[in-house]
Amino acid sequence: METMKATFMYGAGDVRVETIPAPSLIEATDAVIRTVRSCVCGSDLHPYHSMEVSEQGSPMGHEVMGVVEEVGAAVTSLRPGDLVISSFTYQDNTCEFCREGFHVSCLHGGFFGGQGIGLQAEFVRVPLADGTLVAVRAADGSAVDETGNGSEELLASLLSLSDVYLTGYHAATMGQVGPGQTVTVIGDGAVGLSAVLASRQLGADRIILMGRHASRTDLGREFGATDVVAERGEEGIELVRDLTGGHGSHVVLEAVGHRPAYEQAAGVVRAGGTISRVGVPQYREAPIGGSLFLNNITLTGGTAPVRRYLESATAQVVAGEINPGRVFDVAMPLTQAPAAYAAMDRREALKVMLVP
Amino acid sequence: METMKATFMYGAGDVRVETIPAPSLIEATDAVIRTVRSCVCGSDLHPYHSMEVSEQGSPMGHEVMGVVEEVGAAVTSLRPGDLVISSFTYQDNTCEFCREGFHVSCLHGGFFGGQGIGLQAEFVRVPLADGTLVAVRAADGSAVDETGNGSEELLASLLSLSDVYLTGYHAATMGQVGPGQTVTVIGDGAVGLSAVLASRQLGADRIILMGRHASRTDLGREFGATDVVAERGEEGIELVRDLTGGHGSHVVLEAVGHRPAYEQAAGVVRAGGTISRVGVPQYREAPIGGSLFLNNITLTGGTAPVRRYLESATAQVVAGEINPGRVFDVAMPLTQAPAAYAAMDRREALKVMLVP
Numbered sequence: 001m002e003t004m005k006a007t008f009m010y011g012a013g014d015v016r017v018e019t020i021p022a023p024s025l026i027e028a029t030d031a032v033i034r035t036v037r038s039c040v041c042g043s044d045l046h047p048y049h050s051m052e053v054s055e056q057g058s059p060m061g062h063e064v065m066g067v068v069e070e071v072g073a074a075v076t077s078l079r080p081g082d083l084v085i086s087s088f089t090y091q092d093n094t095c096e097f098c099r100e101g102f103h104v105s106c107l108h109g110g111f112f113g114g115q116g117i118g119l120q121a122e123f124v125r126v127p128l129a130d131g132t133l134v135a136v137r138a139a140d141g142s143a144v145d146e147t148g149n150g151s152e153e154l155l156a157s158l159l160s161l162s163d164v165y166l167t168g169y170h171a172a173t174m175g176q177v178g179p180g181q182t183v184t185v186i187g188d189g190a191v192g193l194s195a196v197l198a199s200r201q202l203g204a205d206r207i208i209l210m211g212r213h214a215s216r217t218d219l220g221r222e223f224g225a226t227d228v229v230a231e232r233g234e235e236g237i238e239l240v241r242d243l244t245g246g247h248g249s250h251v252v253l254e255a256v257g258h259r260p261a262y263e264q265a266a267g268v269v270r271a272g273g274t275i276s277r278v279g280v281p282q283y284r285e286a287p288i289g290g291s292l293f294l295n296n297i298t299l300t301g302g303t304a305p306v307r308r309y310l311e312s313a314t315a316q317v318v319a320g321e322i323n324p325g326r327v328f329d330v331a332m333p334l335t336q337a338p339a340a341y342a343a344m345d346r347r348e349a350l351k352v353m354l355v356p
Numbered sequence: 357m358e359t360m361k362a363t364f365m366y367g368a369g370d371v372r373v374e375t376i377p378a379p380s381l382i383e384a385t386d387a388v389i390r391t392v393r394s395c396v397c398g399s400d401l402h403p404y405h406s407m408e409v410s411e412q413g414s415p416m417g418h419e420v421m422g423v424v425e426e427v428g429a430a431v432t433s434l435r436p437g438d439l440v441i442s443s444f445t446y447q448d449n450t451c452e453f454c455r456e457g458f459h460v461s462c463l464h465g466g467f468f469g470g471q472g473i474g475l476q477a478e479f480v481r482v483p484l485a486d487g488t489l490v491a492v493r494a495a496d497g498s499a500v501d502e503t504g505n506g507s508e509e510l511l512a513s514l515l516s517l518s519d520v521y522l523t524g525y526h527a528a529t530m531g532q533v534g535p536g537q538t539v540t541v542i543g544d545g546a547v548g549l550s551a552v553l554a555s556r557q558l559g560a561d562r563i564i565l566m567g568r569h570a571s572r573t574d575l576g577r578e579f580g581a582t583d584v585v586a587e588r589g590e591e592g593i594e595l596v597r598d599l600t601g602g603h604g605s606h607v608v609l610e611a612v613g614h615r616p617a618y619e620q621a622a623g624v625v626r627a628g629g630t631i632s633r634v635g636v637p638q639y640r641e642a643p644i645g646g647s648l649f650l651n652n653i654t655l656t657g658g659t660a661p662v663r664r665y666l667e668s669a670t671a672q673v674v675a676g677e678i679n680p681g682r683v684f685d686v687a688m689p690l691t692q693a694p695a696a697y698a699a700m701d702r703r704e705a706l707k708v709m710l711v712p
Contacts, residue, residue: 096603097627105627105651174652247452271453271461281645288644289637293658295461296530299644302652 005356006121007337008057009047015060015338023117023125028074031129033066033084036146037159038120038354039328040340041088042189043257043280044113048341059118060337061354062088062111063162065155066124067146068133077130083144084133085314086119086126087306088112088163093131103305106131120337122356134310138318156325156353157317160194161310164351165324167278168194168255169313170304172202175251175276179203184240184249184268185225188216190327190351191278192255193223197324199253200224208243210236210264216350219326233260237267249273254301259283269297277301328353361712362477363693364413365403371416371694379473379481384430387485389422389440392502393515394476394710395684396696397444398545399613399636400469404697415474416693417710418444418467419518421511422480423502424489433486439500440489441670442475442482443662444468444519449487459661462487476693478712490666494674512681512709513673516550517666520707521680523634524550524611525669526660528558531607531632535559540596540605540624541581544572546683546707547634548611549579553680555609556580564596564605566620572706575682589616593623605629610657615639625653633657684709 002022009015023032038061068082091098091106098106112119126132136144136158148154168191177183183204185195188211199207209225211217217228229239241248248270254261257279265275278301316322330349332340340352358378365371379388394417424438447454447462454462468475482488492500492514504510524547533539539560541551544567555563565581567573573584585595597604604626610617613635621631634657672678686705688696696708
């Protein structure tokens with residue numbers, strides 16, 4: 001049996017790349033892909049900080065692009081050799097929740113990484129391949145090859161569609177960002193910067209980025225941020241309110257997940273406005289009475305149904321209209337995944353791409 | 357100086373009708389109206405349960421219709437003799453928040469009742485009268501008189517627009533209720549029943565009413581509820597999920613305000629769905645992480661900007677298209693306001709109208 005390298009976490013701070021059997025088809029709806037690029041997510045750092053020691057380890061990674069090696073008999077939309085992007089969940093793309101655009105709640109789907117199939121690996125078995133993978137093609141229908149037709153930049157942007165950019169895009173979509181609006185993005189991590197780019201795509205008039213790492217907020221400005229507020233807490237709230245005539249922001253995109261970020265969002269949102277969250281909440285309860293109710297604040301967002309947006313975003317990337325892959329600032333070999341986690345944890349890297 | 361009767365609360369359970377000076381114009385934008393009908397709100401029962409003893413008392417009441425007695429020099433839309441309905445807030449109806457439809461956040465407005473002007477009184481000074489009052493006219497522009505042109509039913513329905521019906525309507529509007537949707541309404545009080553009627557107006561396919569008072573849920577069925585679930589807590593949640601193929605309700609309208617009602621809402625909402633709250637929250641914090649985030653549940657609603665809907669709803673009522681005043685099951689003289697509060701507190705009355 002063929003073997004491969006794959007990444008596991010055995011407890012907080014304990015990431016290992018191990019050699020395990022390569023996967024093969026199980027269900028007729030499966031595909032097996034050979035990884036071209038994978039990466040580490042900000043949300044991978046949550047278990048990196050808090051995971052209890054485990055004997056068997058958790059397979060890691062939920063973002064991948066690859067080349068189709070083999071498809072099951074029931075797979076109709078993909079052929080061996082196709083360059084494909086996966087969403088960070090798998091889903092049938094046909095059930096009632098998928099049809100309503102909430103693929104993360106698919107009746108037959110699930111999540112990659114954690115307890116399931118890890119995508120920081122050389123090969124991946126992708127369940128429900130027709131519903132999960134999108135083949136990358138140029139506008140004329142011709143194939144894009146695994147070198148991105150020679151463009152590392154194109155590969156990075158395609159990979160970003162697996163989660164990070166489309167998570168930012170989901171925040172903006174759920175927040176109903178559009179022309180005439182002021183949007184405040186909380187968090188200068190890769191998702192926050194993606195939310196800036198998405199807000200510009202959706203036509204926001206003004207985009208205020210709250211973040212204090214200059215190298216990141218500089219990229220945020222290139223992505224479309226019109227203002228940067230480095231201050232946090234009450235001071236940051238005051239500054240955003242000053243920038244908005246005292247009244248706050250129509251939409252706030254919360255891309256962190258910690259409770260102070262939520263409280264900051266509640267502080268800068270305008271009456272009648274919307275807080276859209278995509279940072280995985282590291283809190284259970286939060287204040288939702290009082291001024292939120294009084295002022296008709298809507299709280300929305302959640303786990304991004306990437307598949308909803310994946311085809312149109314792939315076309316935009318291939319056409320060169322957007323370049324969301326700029327959030328990748330470091331690339332490492334897959335075998336150095338432990339160093340990749342450590343670099344992101346120390347904030348030496350914004351987002352690390354893993355190359356098999 | 358002329359005097360009038362007005363209602364005050366001096367502590368939990370202590371409501372008194374007193375004789376005080378009648379109001380007169382102060383600002384050029386004021387009107388003074390003579391009350392035709394007022395009423396007691398479910399939210400008046402919150403201080404009735406918990407208010408600390410006060411020497412000076414709180415003026416009570418925030419729902420009224422009346423006849424214009426006098427208008428300030430700057431008032432342009434109203435004439436003495438007009439039958440008018442007030443929203444439970446006053447506002448200029450011109451500031452940026454009013455223009456965005458969130459009149460309760462008006463830059464120059466405020467709330468009736470509590471610390472302000474009480475509307476359970478014989479006369480009322482209405483600030484910002486052009487922005488606050490709507491004159492009742494028939495479709496041909498002719499006036500409707502203070503007997504409702506002889507219809508007590510019409511008067512009741514017009515009065516319900518001051519708060520209760522349009523609060524239910526706001527819940528449904530913020531929840532984006534529409535055709536193709538299943539709506540669950542939590543609470544069989546007057547606001548919950550109004551939310552049922554509003555959901556039917558907005559075209560919901562199916563309306564599940566959660567409430568356990570048969571006389572109230574019977575009216576709910578007449579207002580458009582297709583199903584009634586009397587059970588609460590986990591049992592009630594199970595039943596609603598059973599009624600919806602296991603998946604829950606697209607929209608949940610929470611018309612209670614206590615935390616168990618919020619938890620029930622979270623239990624019956626469908627993935628990708630919306631909880632819209634109009635019951636004034638009697639809790640500060642609540643769970644918003646976990647499954648709400650995972651399943652992209654939107655939490656919306658808040659204090660109803662009644663003025664946004666007041667003109668079109670008045671036209672509907674006058675045309676006989678809706679009859680939301682059926683939530684009034686008891687009428688009493690204003691001087692019996694203490695008995696009105698007690699009857700609603702003991703649930704002997706759904707909603708009591710006060711007649712000067």
